[in-house]
Amino acid sequence: MARAEHSNALLSAWREVAQEEFPLWLQAFRTMAAMLLALAIAFRLDLSSPSSAAVTVAVISLPQSGMVLEKSFYRLLATFGGGLVTLLLIAVFAQQRDLFIVMVALWIGVCAALSAWYRNFQSYGWALAGYTACLIGFPAYEHADNAFAIVVDRVSIVALGILCGGVVNATLFPHTSSSSLVQSVRRSFRDFVGAAQSALRGYASHRELHQAQRRFLFDILALESTRASSFFEDPESRVRTPRLRRFISQYMVAATTAHAINRLREDLAARDLQRVLQALEPLHEEFLRSLHTESAQPPAAAVEAVVVVGQLQALLQRWDEHALAARERLAVDASAAQRDELDSALNILREFVEEARDFAETYAELRAPSSALDRIAAAAPAVRADHLSALIAGARAALTLIALCVFWIVSGWPDGFSAALLGAVACTLFVNAPAPANSVWQMVRGFMLGFVAAFVCFTFVLPALDGLTLLIAGLTPFLMVGTYLLARPQTAGLGAGYCMMFLVSLSITANMQYDIVALLNGGVAQIVGVMVAAVAFAIVFPANTAWHNRRIEKTLWRELAVARRQPLAGLRHRFESGVRDLGLQYLNLARSDDERRRRLAVCMTLLEAGRALLALRACLQQLPANALAAAIERQLDALTAALVTTSAAAVPASTAALQHLLQYGDDPALELSPSQRGALRTALQMLSLAVRERGEQLRLAATAAEPEVADAA
Amino acid sequence: MPRELDFDGILLPTLLLMLPLAAALYWLVDGALARAGLYRLVWHPALFRVCLFVCLFAGLGLAIYGH
Numbered sequence: 001m002a003r004a005e006h007s008n009a010l011l012s013a014w015r016e017v018a019q020e021e022f023p024l025w026l027q028a029f030r031t032m033a034a035m036l037l038a039l040a041i042a043f044r045l046d047l048s049s050p051s052s053a054a055v056t057v058a059v060i061s062l063p064q065s066g067m068v069l070e071k072s073f074y075r076l077l078a079t080f081g082g083g084l085v086t087l088l089l090i091a092v093f094a095q096q097r098d099l100f101i102v103m104v105a106l107w108i109g110v111c112a113a114l115s116a117w118y119r120n121f122q123s124y125g126w127a128l129a130g131y132t133a134c135l136i137g138f139p140a141y142e143h144a145d146n147a148f149a150i151v152v153d154r155v156s157i158v159a160l161g162i163l164c165g166g167v168v169n170a171t172l173f174p175h176t177s178s179s180s181l182v183q184s185v186r187r188s189f190r191d192f193v194g195a196a197q198s199a200l201r202g203y204a205s206h207r208e209l210h211q212a213q214r215r216f217l218f219d220i221l222a223l224e225s226t227r228a229s230s231f232f233e234d235p236e237s238r239v240r241t242p243r244l245r246r247f248i249s250q251y252m253v254a255a256t257t258a259h260a261i262n263r264l265r266e267d268l269a270a271r272d273l274q275r276v277l278q279a280l281e282p283l284h285e286e287f288l289r290s291l292h293t294e295s296a297q298p299p300a301a302a303v304e305a306v307v308v309v310g311q312l313q314a315l316l317q318r319w320d321e322h323a324l325a326a327r328e329r330l331a332v333d334a335s336a337a338q339r340d341e342l343d344s345a346l347n348i349l350r351e352f353v354e355e356a357r358d359f360a361e362t363y364a365e366l367r368a369p370s371s372a373l374d375r376i377a378a379a380a381p382a383v384r385a386d387h388l389s390a391l392i393a394g395a396r397a398a399l400t401l402i403a404l405c406v407f408w409i410v411s412g413w414p415d416g417f418s419a420a421l422l423g424a425v426a427c428t429l430f431v432n433a434p435a436p437a438n439s440v441w442q443m444v445r446g447f448m449l450g451f452v453a454a455f456v457c458f459t460f461v462l463p464a465l466d467g468l469t470l471l472i473a474g475l476t477p478f479l480m481v482g483t484y485l486l487a488r489p490q491t492a493g494l495g496a497g498y499c500m501m502f503l504v505s506l507s508i509t510a511n512m513q514y515d516i517v518a519l520l521n522g523g524v525a526q527i528v529g530v531m532v533a534a535v536a537f538a539i540v541f542p543a544n545t546a547w548h549n550r551r552i553e554k555t556l557w558r559e560l561a562v563a564r565r566q567p568l569a570g571l572r573h574r575f576e577s578g579v580r581d582l583g584l585q586y587l588n589l590a591r592s593d594d595e596r597r598r599r600l601a602v603c604m605t606l607l608e609a610g611r612a613l614l615a616l617r618a619c620l621q622q623l624p625a626n627a628l629a630a631a632i633e634r635q636l637d638a639l640t641a642a643l644v645t646t647s648a649a650a651v652p653a654s655t656a657a658l659q660h661l662l663q664y665g666d667d668p669a670l671e672l673s674p675s676q677r678g679a680l681r682t683a684l685q686m687l688s689l690a691v692r693e694r695g696e697q698l699r700l701a702a703t704a705a706e707p708e709v710a711d712a713a
Numbered sequence: 714m715p716r717e718l719d720f721d722g723i724l725l726p727t728l729l730l731m732l733p734l735a736a737a738l739y740w741l742v743d744g745a746l747a748r749a750g751l752y753r754l755v756w757h758p759a760l761f762r763v764c765l766f767v768c769l770f771a772g773l774g775l776a777i778y779g780h
Contacts, residue, residue, distance in 0.1 A: 065759065170759040234758070235747030369750045 023063070026173055027487040031061040032479050034168035036472050038161050039508070043468060047160070048153050051503040054479075056161025058499035061169075061486050066177025066229030067121075068169040072162040073232055074125030079158045082132025083151045086140060089133065094144045100137075101405045105398040107133050112428045113394030117385045119432070119581070120225050127428035134401065134424045138417050170233065178234035181226045185244075186301060188223060188251055189363050191215050193291050193298035195255065196356065199262040200284040209262075213600050216255040216607075217580055217587075224248050224381050236369060243366055245378035250359040252381075252576040256607045257352045263608060263689050264345060276342050279329040280349070283322050287353055290315050291360075302367035305360050312357040319350060340681065347682040379570060381577035386555045386585075389541075389548070390431075396540040397427035400533055415525035422529030427536060434588035436543055439493055440534040446485075446497020447530060451523040453478050453498065454505035458519055462506070471508070478502060501526065544589050550646075552586045556606060557644050563610045564640040568617060575610045579603065602697060609643065609690035615683035622676055628669060635660040639687075643694060648702035651695040658691050714777050727777050735770040742769070 035054040042050030060071045085107055093100040111130025115123045136154045140147040195212050203209040227244045230237035237244070268277055290311035292298055299305040315322070323346050330342055365371045404423045408416025426443060430436040457478050465474045482502060485495030505523050537543070556579065563575045583603035590596040616636065623629040635657045642654035664670070665684045672680065717724045743762060752758045 167763055171757070171763055174759055176759070235743045235762070236752060239744060239747050370748050 023175060024484065024487040027061070027063055027175070028480065028483040030169055030172050031057060031165075031483040031486060032476065033172065034061075034165045035479060035483070036476075037168060038164040039472070039475075040468060041164065042157065042160055045156075045160070047157055049157065049507060049509065051506060051508050052154075052157045053161040053164070055500055055503050056158050057165040058482065058486060058496060058503070060162065060165045061483065063175060063487070063489075064177040064180060064229060064233075065170045065174040066181075066226075066231075066233030069166055069232035070229045071121045071124065072166050074121045075128060076159060076162055078125040078128035079132055079155055082129040083136060083155050085129070086133045086137040087147060087151055089137060090140055090144055090147045094141070097141075100141060101402065104133050104137050105401045105405075108401055108424050108428060109394035109398030111394075112397035112431050113390045115428060115431045116390035116393045117383070119383050120228065123432050124429070127431065130397070130428045131421065131424045134421050138421070176233060177226055177229040178237050181223075181230040181234075181237060181244075184219075184223050184226050185247065185363070185366065188219065188247075189305065189360070190298045190300075191219070192251065192254060192258070192356075192359065195258045196291060196352075197288055199258040199265070200288060202265065203262070210597055210600060213259070213604050216259060217583055217600065217603055220248060220252050220255065221381070221580055221584060223251070239369060239374070240366060240371075242374045242376065242378045243362060243371060245380060246373065246376070247359070247362045247366065248381065249378065249573045249577070250355065250362055252580065253572060254352070254355040254359050256576060256611050257348070257355055259604055260608050260611055260686055260689075261348060261352055263693070264348060264686070267689055268341065268345070273338065273341055275330065275334065276338055276345065279326050279342060280345055282329070283326050283346075283349065286322065287312075287315060287349070287356075291356065299360075299363070302364055305364035306367075308360045309357060309364050312353060312360060316350075316353060316357060319353075323350075343678050344682040344685050347678055348686065379573055382574045382581065384555070384559070384578045384582045386551055386582075388551065392541040393431045396536050397424060397431075399540065400424065400427045400536045404529060404532055413525070415521045418522050418525040419529035419532070422526045423532045423536075426530045426533030430537070434543070434585075436537045437534055440530060440537060442493035443497040444527060444530050444534065446494040447501040447523075447527050449494070450482070450498035450501030451505065451527065453481065454502045454519065454523065455516075457502070458506060458514075459516065463514060544591075549586075549589055552582065552589065553602070553646055554644075556582045556586055556603070557646050560606065560610055560613065561640055561644050563613050564617075564636065568614065568621070572611075572614055575614065576607065579606055579610065598697075598701075605690055605693045605697065609687065609694065612683055612687035612690055613640070616680070616687060619676065619680040619683055622672070624671055628664065628667065632661065632664045635664065639691070643691070646698070648698040651698055654691055655695060658688050662688060716777055728774060731770065731773040731777070735766065735773050738773075739766045739769050 034057045038053040038057050039050050042053045047053065056075070060068050060075060062068050062071060089100060089103050089107070093103055108130040111126045115126035115130070117123075118126060132154075136151055140150040143150065191212075195216070198204070198208065198212060203212065227237065227241075227248070231241060265277065268274075291308060293304050293307050299308050326346060327339070327342060330338065334342075362373065365373050401420055401424045404416070404420040407413070408420055413419070426440050430439045433439040457474070461474045461478075462471075465471050479499070479502075482495050482499040485491045485498055487495070501523065504526070505519050541548075559575060559579050559582065562578075563571060566574075580603075583599075583606075586603065587596055587599050590599050613636075620629065620632060620636075623632075639654055639657035639661065642650040642657060662684055665680055670677065670680075714727060716727055718727055718730065742765065746752060752761070755761045
């Protein structure tokens, strides 16, 4: 009996391991099959360096086939673009070596800066376009009369690698992005229903709240990148693009409102206004019932969302009755202030129900391949970068290349080219990494491992091989190590370095030259180049200093000034997505869990403040232009300016501006209908919640920072 | 159809021009099939799509080399 239990436990453990490892090995085999295919075809077509085709396959090796295709697309585009620029530079500066190097450095700098402005594979594309000029440019410069052929050869090699990698990854037992997109979309809606439930009934624990906040901020961005990958892989996702974008945008908006409602509920409870909450409770429950299907489950698929849309629509149609009933539930002895609180809560709840209905509607529309919603254009999520950080990243890349080139020329180092190239590669590739120095060191470790493997393979294995079949047999074990490392997310950087170094060092060609000295020199030069980049990352404007963190926080809050200024059309979407994009950068720089939680709270407060500010602006638009309206606008400007400074010293200013705004909001001279007045009051109340929260955060940060200052003194 | 095109003194294989043409054609056909929901009836959509592209490109190639 005990033995049977024992073997059962073993069996289940084995299953667990297999479940985790199987996809990794599958990916490793896919990558290797694609590499070998690329090598074989490159030999057949007599291309100059078959290894480079295999390197391309390694670089685009990613878990989902959509990601592979997306990265391939940008890699091809960047290689074309970089190749064109290289030809142009050679045509203009063929006679002037120094000027040529400076221009290449300039191009790399521009590309590195642009790379910081973009996200995911687009960012990678810019980095690649930058160092392609170095990769092709320097060899082509030495044989300027043959430059065109060299560029064409390079582009063909990359195209071949991409073709092999793309076809193998998409067809050989693929793990598709579209299937994970479907899962993510379904999970998003379930998460939203869960968040609405917690926001209205209260979160069970702080942990649950943090998880919900994380989802509100970042799972939405992950959804967008899965969508982008799926676009390249799955035609069904492609035709749904406008709807998916709408879905993501509405998710952001509704998630922020859910957070605001949670804050309002907490505030009401803290101010001992339980009776207002009690009056609202039946309506809350009615709303939550409408969000679930008949079986009291959140809709599991788009088809089931149709029911939810109908229920929410019905709830909205009878909203006035529900609101009246809630008001009646508030006891007769309730004060006018309490009635106002209830009206505000009802207003914001109505907005939330409307947003939930729109969100569910878009979800339901995703079920069919085509829909009328596709005719409405939907904007892509906005991307924000700190301009100065981006410019510094560009300058760092350009300076590193120039420094390495100067050393190369002055010392007459024959392998200086490899060092300069790898320095530029590392400087541009890790521009957006939260801890670039770590990524670079992982690459260095991969290079060293690959170097050892290349040395062993080169001295003991390769000379004994004759013909393509044997070559493939001999390379397979070495490549397998690399592709497995690549497949594991924790060691992907290590694997990329390994594969790159291994394949480049071997530089397998049809007539192999067994020059072990060249292999050693080249390998050392590449490692030196990457190490110089690591040093550059550590010295030239290191990421994650206190100064950098403050800067990102300021950039984050400056979004509020943008929300104050820009025209209202489409602004909510731009604000929500922009804050999330910057917020992710801000959060990734956090060192401890406590710090991460603090930053998460800061981001949520900003979203809350922005939401209230935009609602307030919408109300103010309806005011006639008079002295009172101008005074309100002025106070709003003062409030925004105080919040944007992100310093505790500005807290009194923001509180004062807020007090003025609240007074103006109650001013009977305001020419507004009762419903407009209600909306204005709601927006002001939400804004004051956010401002108070922000003041609290700033005071806490200031008291936490003081002891450090004392220590330093 | 000529197998090579004289492009201002540079001889380009006609097949090279057929590639973007096939890609454009494929993009249209692929979108139409997706809208019609055909890919839900296919066992291996990715393989199907690769084959579709190969057929289109080979068909255009046959126009050059077929006779």
